[in-house]
Amino acid sequence: MVTHGNGLIECHGVTKTFGGVVANNDITLNVPQGRITGLIGPNGSGKTTLFNSIVGYHPIDAGSIKFKGEEISRLLVPQIARLGLMRTFQQTRIYSKMNCVDNMLISLPHREEGYRSLLTKYPPEAVERAEELLEFVGLYQKRYLISGELSFGQQKLLEFAMALISEPEVLLLDEPTAGINPTLING
Amino acid sequence: MSVTPKVLAGYGAILLLGLLAPVLFPNFLFQLAVLWMMILFALTWDIMGGQMGYNSLGNIFFFGAGMYISAIVQVGLYYNVGEYTSVYGGVQVDFTPHQYFTGLTLGIIAAALGCTVFSVIFGRIVFGLRGPYFAIGTLGVALAAGELMGTWEWVGGGGGIALPVYPYGPDQRARLFYYMCFVLAVVTFVFLKWLYSKRFGHAINAIRDDEEKAEAMGIHTLRYKTIAFAVAAFFLGMSGAIFGNMIGFIEPLEVAFPTITFGIFMVVMTLLGGKGTLWGPVLGAVVFHVVKEATWTYMLGWQWVALGALIIVNIVFFQQGILGWAAEKWPERFGIVVDKSRTAGGR
Incomplete structure (x- = not known):
């Protein structure tokens, strides 16, 4: 499946089974740097399972997954995320009891976070950056609204803005336009 | 809630009332000392249960552990604990005022630190x-701790252990323990208010809302959970040490690890006031x-029925609690902030 070579993400012979169901069978995939790569397949073909395996939710049964040349198939989800490999979910996942700005702030990169930083406040420039991105996705006016109160499409946009502020090196978007009004997708 | 003169006046009034209560x-x-203790119970339970979405039924473990740690330190500084418990009533034990206060201070410190260590071990499991x-x-750990302490003869087993007797009069003793409970509850409240205003507060709220998402964003969820549990354990350990001394006698099931009373009360109180808020608990x-x-x-004779009715009304009719409502x-x-641009139900 797809090509071989030195990519940002390299999967070799990835196999994942759930009981008797082989969700991913010997997948080999290479995602190069600086490109938008699409993964296409019918419902139930194992696209989300592969995403889950890459980001660590489903430990694989066989094969290898490398990110920037480093084996990541045995790492935990947050460890992989802190390397800069992040994903969005098929179903929108936001922190629904927090307002939009807080959703953005908690999504700032956690790579260099030490114990001392837990006891600090977010700097004003972080808040500014959060508001800029909320403006970019058209949610500035609703920035202090509890995010669970947003419409489905707005939640999807918020999730996208959260992914952007986390400054990932690779962002895996799982069905990013599913359930969204075509006007919003094109607009 | 911003700090306006009105809010400051409210804080001042509560502090003044607390100081003048004796x-x-x-x-x-x-009873007022127990009330401050109850406030501490609810505040510390809410760290995990309300702010982070981890409903622990075993927080009472730290209360009991703190009580026993303090007792062991207070007695162990001057006597052999095993001999002290085995000959209790048979020999005259005498603590000088200096020994009493030194033991009490070190006992409370040891209880706080010991429970923090326990919370890290307990949390990993x-x-x-x-x-x-x-x-x-978590409930299982608290229940097991009570039963285990009942079999540990070195600390008195099921018969319990008496704490050193306060060296001065009963009125002074009552005031001392009242103020200890009052100060501890106020310090807990102020500390949590400060802690929740930092990144820590955002992170544990994120874990509450969607832990899987938080992990996918790289948040050190285990680190935050460990710290949250440790903070609760630290204050509960201190409260156990103070409460044990206030009662004067530790018994494993009813006093140290009262799972079905204090252990459940801390959950009920938080739900009643509104979990996930600072003032709700x-x-x-x-x-x-x-x-x-x-x-x-x-x-x-009907007190448990009345309390049960209160819990049922709370859970059935307003789960969000008084403040949430x-x-x-x-x-x-x-x-x-309310989105006034939207009509009801229109998404």
Whole structure:
């Protein structure tokens, strides 16, 4: 499946089974740097399972997954995320009891976070950056609204803005336009 | 909630009332001390249960552990603990005022630190569990601790252990323990208010809302859970040490690890006031304690029925608690932004 070579993400012979169901069978995939790569397949073909395996939710049964040349198939989800490999979910996942700005702030990169930083406040420039991105996705006016109160499409946009502020090196978007009004997708 | 003169005046009034309580209500000092303890119970339970979404039924473990750690330190500094418990009543034990206060101070410090260490070990075992499994897992630890302490003869076993006797008069003793409870509850409240205003507060709220998402964003979830549990354990350990000395006698099941009373009360009080808020647990503790004492006084024999009814009304009719209900009714007063551009139900 797809090509071989030195990519940002390299999967070799990835196999994942759930009981008797082989969700991913010997997948080999290479995602190069600086490109938008699409993964296409019918419902139930194992696209989300592969995403889950890459980001660590489903430990694989066989094969290898490398990110920037480093084996990541045995790492935990947050460890992989802190390397800069992040994903969005098929179903929108936001922190629904927090307002939009807080959703953005908690999504700032956690790579260099030490114990001392837990006891600090977010700097004003972080808040500014959060508001800029909320403006970019058209949610500035609703920035202090509890995010669970947003419409489905707005939640999807918020999730996208959260992914952007986390400054990932690779962002895996799982069905990013599913359930969204075509006007919003094109607009 | 911003710090306006009105808010400052409110804080000042509560502090003043707390400080003057021994003068205003000298006959109710023990109950008022227990009230501050109840506030601490609710505040510390809410760190995990309300702010982070991990409903622990075993927090009472740290209360009991703190009590025993303090007792062992207080006695162990001057006597052999095993001999002290085995010959209790058979020999005259005598603590000088200096020995008493040194032991009490070191006992409280040891209880806080010991419980913090316990919480890290305990957390490593139970943090793999979620939802009801976490609740039952933590409950199991608290129940097992009570039973185990009942079999450990070195600390008195089921017969319990007496704490050193306060060296001065009963009135002074009542005032001392009242102020200790009061100061500890106030310090806990102030510390949590400060802690929740930092990144830590955002992170544990994110874990509450969607832990899987938080992990996918790289948040050190285990680190935050460990710290949250440790903070609760630290203050509960201290409260156990103070409460043990206030009672004067530790018995494993009813005093140190009272899972079905204090252990459940801390959950109920938080739910009653409104979990996930700073003032909700405080309000819940006050209402619950007043109702509890009133029913124990005026409805003796029916007190558990009355408390059960209160819990049922809370759970069935307003799960969000008193503050949660008020926030829904008057959101602007709680600093919650309302989207007035949307019609009801229109998404």
